[in-house]
Amino acid sequence: MNIDRRSGCPINLSLEVFGDRWSLIILRDMIFGGRRHFRELLNGSLEGIASNILADRLKRLMALGLLTKADDPSHKQKAIYSLTEMAITLVPIMAQLGAWGRVWLPVSEELSIRAELLEKGGPPLWEQFMDELRHEHLGAPSRTPPGAPSVRQQLRAAYEAVVERKADELRHIKTDA
Template sequence: MREQPRSGCAINAAVEVLGDAWSLIVLRDIVFGGRRHFRELLTLNDEGIASNVLSSRLRQLVRHGLLTRDDASRGQRATYSLTEAGIQTVPVMVALGTWGMNNRPTTPELTVRARILAESPTLTADLMDELRELHLGTRRPHPDRQSASDRLQCAYEATLGDR
């Protein structure tokens, strides 16, 4: 992957980092699945990512500043963390999920979270604040609120329970 974008176009610059078949899927699994280790990302991925592809994408995401990788000591698992740039992909993923939900065949079980987040900008913002706390150590502005991931899970279960 090139270090400099082909042009000064903002869409091109984003697509060059996020536009391959796996980068947003890896970020999705970290953001929404809470997966922070290589083995979790590999074995719990619904799309069946290959280990060499995952390794390559994680390196690229670190190189482009969307993730950091801690230096694990020998025998320890390396932990990946989102950077602020990585956290700022959440609204992009919500928009892509909304588009996919409206224009492509999907399953209700895997579309519920996309619909819930599309309908609740406040929940999306709270999720981003929660990710900042978890990955960057920044205190949430409203720590007294129920966590966004808990609210999302409750809405998910309620929606599936209504079926």
């Protein structure tokens, strides 16, 4: 559960935090997909994480200080997960990962829209997005002028469409069988 501390090298320590197959996927879905609940993360992930792994990673990410958990006032059984500042500052890493993947890996057109947007916008756009996340997850006052287009919405719109279409497909498979 805890971190290994194989060495004090920054790259190594970063890898010990999210150098596994799922941690960054979960954070990606929270950051870009707006997922805040266990079930949203479970069903909304394109990659299909198992519930025990998800539970384990959420616990781990909380222990590491990347996430916090709170009761959902509107529903006694629901928990709301929030990103901490530590997690929000992963945005530049995500952007770089996306940019690299877009160049070198067989990404699907529809799913790389987000990465493209982040790449085109560059650091200023990342900053605005991080600011929006702070507003959403930390309750920080938004510095974005009211009426300005939300990066969050732009980033999520395209992705939601893909996820929804995938959910549809799964429904059809179930119906057919």
